[in-house]
Amino acid sequence: MSDITSPPESDSEPLPQPEPLQPAPLQPEPGARNELMELALLDLRERRAALLSEIEALEQRRRQLDTDLDGSPSGRADGIARRLKGFQDYLVVALQDLASQAEQMDLVVQPLQVQPSPLDPAPEAPASMAAAVQPVPPPAAGQFSQDAELIRERLTRFQGQPDFYADPWKLRRSLEPAAAALLDDWFLNQGGRGAQPSTGSRNRNALITAGAVAILGDLYGDRFQTLVLAGEPERLGEWRRGLQDCLGLAREDFGPNSGIVLFERPDALIERADRLEERGELPFIVIDAAEQVVDIPVLQFPLWLAFAATASELALEQDLP
Known part of the structure; x- marks a missing residue:
């Protein structure tokens, strides 16, 4: 047998195999695409309508609850509690202002006085020296401490003969010693801020106030205005005449642009006092004895005098029609 020889290996590369044919992706027709979009939009519209319906139902429920709360005792109590909370915040701010004003006051420390013991022998003094000793007034405190000498000199003069022909805004009547002592205490011990017992008569209270106005005029000139609070027109009439x-004074001296302004309501007085301070002027607030309560905002001002009525005076005011 003849040997079978294998064919010689060829140097050429094998032929590439053909790739299988892939089916082309199907493209949706334009009509089908529009139908899908319409279905999606319809679903969104239905969801939106459902949400709006739920929101409207919740709004109606909220309005119904508000109506029920306003008409129920618990709802009214809640409203009152909110108002009380607002008033409490207002009081806190007012008291903070009052404390700030008190801290800014120029207070003078009273000197410590040691009383002698009854067992100590009394020192003997010559009769001439004892006759020459005069009582020394206590040191003044507050904003009028530097003007104590002038104030006491004016109060001493006011207790003399009345000057019926004095210039306007000067005191034309005489002060009794008790009234002068009241003003001395108000100016020099209370620093021009405090309550004093009423004299039992609105005319006498007006006389004391006139003395204070005359002294303040000597101290501040035209840079202050007197604001009188009395709750009824009849009381204001008595104050004006007094x-x-x-x-x-004349009628022209009473008015918003004059030296004395009369008020029936405390809120209007406080608003006027605030405006005066904004203009750099000084309000002097006077409160009638019939006003049983001093509004807290009044306490923030540097000058105020409140007359505290006696029991008989209050009873008389209540009996009046």
């Missing part, structure tokens, strides 16, 4: 007589 101040007009004691200070030699």
